[in-house]
Amino acid sequence: MANGRRDERRQHGELVADVLAVLWESGEPMTARQVNAVLDKGLARTTTATILARLHEKGTLRRTPVPRGFAYEPVADEAGLAASRMRRELESDLSRDLVLKRFVSSLSADDEETLRRLLLKAGDESP
Template identity: 65%
Template sequence: MVEDGREARRPQGELVAEVLAVLWAAEEPLTPQQINAELGRELARTTVTTILTRLHEKGTLVRTRAGRGFAYAAADDAAGLAAGRMRRELEREPHRDLVLKRFVSSLSEDDEEALRRLLRESGDGA
C-alpha cells in the first residue's frame, strides 16, 4: 500500500497474522530472514525480528538456536491459539458461570449443537 509516495500503515495485527500463516505452513522452524522472504515484502530485518520476539514472549512461538540467531515455530495451530485466548479471558473473570452463560446464549444453533456434542464426547472420555 502506498499513500502519498510513502508506505501506508497496515491494520494492526495484519503483519502478525501473515507471519503466523507462514509459520503454520512451514514444515520446520524458520529464521527471521526465511520468514521475511516467504512474506514477499521488503521489510526491515528488525521488523520481523521484533514481531517474532514478542510472539515468543507471549508463548505463541517457540524458538531454537540457529547459528548465531534463532529459528521460530508456532507453539500451536490457529484453533489452539484461539482456544488459549478464550481460556485466558475466562480465567480473568470472577463470575465465570455468568460469562459462560452469556457466551452460550450468543451462539448460533449450529455452534450450540457442536458445543453440546463436544461436551458429550469429552464426558465419555473420548
C-alpha cells in the first residue's frame, strides 16, 4: 500500500507541474475551467480548482476575482519558483553550512563556474 501512496503523490506532483506549465505558457490569468480545458485530461473542474486554490495558499499563484470564481497566474517564472523551493529547503535545515557545502560539491564544473560568476556579479552590485 505504501507504494500506492507514492504513485498517487507522483501523479499529483505531475498534475501540479502540468497546471503550472499551462499557466506559464498562457502568460495571462486563467480560470480553473480554462486550465482544465487546456490540460484535456478528463479531470473534474473541481479537481483543477482545488489544485489552483492550494497553489494560491502556498503563495505560488496570485488570484483575481472573476465572475463565478477566480483567475490564477504564477507569481514567478519556473526558475523563480525553483529558486524559492531551494531557499525554503535551505532555511528549513539547521546545518545550513553543511547543506550548502554538499550542494556545491555536487555541482558540475560548468555549474560551479556559473555560480562563482553569479556570486561575483552579486557582490559587485552590493552597496
